[in-house]
Amino acid sequence: MKLQNVVIDDLLGESGAPDTMGREVRAGLTSSPRRLPSKYFYDTRGSELFEEITRLPEYYLTRAEQALLEASAPAIAALTQFRELVEPGAGSAKKTRTLIDAGLAEGCLERLLLVDVSHEMAEQGARTMAGGYPGLEVHGVIADFEADLGKIPPADGRLVVFLGSTIGNFTRTEGQALLRRIKALAGEGGWLLLGTDLVKERSVLEAAYNDSRGVTAQFNGNILEVVNRHLDGNFVTGRFEHVAFFNEVESRIESYLRARSAHSVRLGKLDLEIDLDKGEMIHTEISCKYTREAVTSLLTAAGFGIHRWFTDVDDTFALSLSRVESQEP
Ligand code: SAH
Numbered sequence: 001m002k003l004q005n006v007v008i009d010d011l012l013g014e015s016g017a018p019d020t021m022g023r024e025v026r027a028g029l030t031s032s033p034r035r036l037p038s039k040y041f042y043d044t045r046g047s048e049l050f051e052e053i054t055r056l057p058e059y060y061l062t063r064a065e066q067a068l069l070e071a072s073a074p075a076i077a078a079l080t081q082f083r084e085l086v087e088p089g090a091g092s093a094k095k096t097r098t099l100i101d102a103g104l105a106e107g108c109l110e111r112l113l114l115v116d117v118s119h120e121m122a123e124q125g126a127r128t129m130a131g132g133y134p135g136l137e138v139h140g141v142i143a144d145f146e147a148d149l150g151k152i153p154p155a156d157g158r159l160v161v162f163l164g165s166t167i168g169n170f171t172r173t174e175g176q177a178l179l180r181r182i183k184a185l186a187g188e189g190g191w192l193l194l195g196t197d198l199v200k201e202r203s204v205l206e207a208a209y210n211d212s213r214g215v216t217a218q219f220n221g222n223i224l225e226v227v228n229r230h231l232d233g234n235f236v237t238g239r240f241e242h243v244a245f246f247n248e249v250e251s252r253i254e255s256y257l258r259a260r261s262a263h264s265v266r267l268g269k270l271d272l273e274i275d276l277d278k279g280e281m282i283h284t285e286i287s288c289k290y291t292r293e294a295v296t297s298l299l300t301a302a303g304f305g306i307h308r309w310f311t312d313v314d315d316t317f318a319l320s321l322s323r324v325e326s327q328e329p
């Protein structure tokens with residue numbers, strides 16, 4: 001059935017070009033320690049694996065955030081009167097339905113804009129939402145939220161939601177830069193709802209990133225398949241093991257792929273060969289864990305003022321609702 005209420009745009013352009021990936025992968029794999037940018041996890045398979053992670057018993061984040069959304073969405077809609085809901089890194093946008101329902105019940109919401117670097121997620125997510133909410137104008141945007149947010153035209157009445165603790169996949173400096181771009185996207189007087197995972201017992205944190213079924217290990221290894229496919233590489237996933245641990249000093253889970261034996265890998269498109277030692281690690285992801293003070297400081301430094309802080313009795317996860325206070329950089 002042809003949907004009348006959905007538009008899909010591909011803004012990836014330069015930032016999604018194969019030579020951009022080539023540049024980033026070359027820089028990462030030739031640096032010490034070696035690393036790969038975590039946005040490359042999310043091809044079709046990677047997005048499916050992430051969805052599977054969200055259902056794992058150990059991965060408490062998605063359930064905790066969903067419960068908070070259910071408890072807070074009506075108050076958020078009443079306070080912000082958002083007319084447009086914008087979600088960078090939306091993925092399947094399943095949790096977003098709770099906010100959409102609240103926005104429709106409040107009678108304020110008119111438009112939904114879902115942004116994702118994964119073509120499939122942006123397109124499928126937008127089509128599913130347009131089918132489910134025929135009264136809503138839905139816009140799916142394929143874009144890199146680190147590079148392309150400035151290409152999205154401004155609008156009044158925006159609530160930007162950045163959920164899932166995706167902000168935690170960035171260092172403080174990167175996260176602040178990203179929040180400033182989100183601030184420009186939200187516009188004067190616009191709102192941001194930010195989901196952040198909170199610091200807790202090491203055993204709980206480490207279990208969430210080392211699940212017993214090995215789904216997170218597959219998700220981590222999949223980044224090598226993405227690199228192989230785009231850059232004509234010959235990484236063999238089975239030659240690496242998944243390593244994820246809580247670095248308490250940095251307050252973050254660090255994920256790596258560790259070479260089980262010494263071997264060489266060639267990336268044909270980059271004309272690059274790297275020699276890995278036995279036990280050498282490729283850093284693939286950070287997942288920062290926050291305190292309330294750390295979230296407040298991050299948002300304040302980026303020019304947002306916090307209005308509401310929603311958390312559960314155990315301080316598992318937090319949603320902070322803040323407003324653009326100043327467009328100064
Ligand atoms: N918001 C969802 C999905 C989180 S997974 C949730 O809370 O469950 C992170 C999502 O961000 C994935 O869908 C991934 O494709 C997307 N993503 C990662 N890096 C991105 C980038 N640089 N630009 C746009 N989307 C990105």
Ligand code: AVI
Binds near residue numbers: 164168285287
């Ligand atoms: C998307 N992001 C916030 C997830 C996280 O928890 O860092 C990705 C993930 N990595 C391993 N498991 C889930």
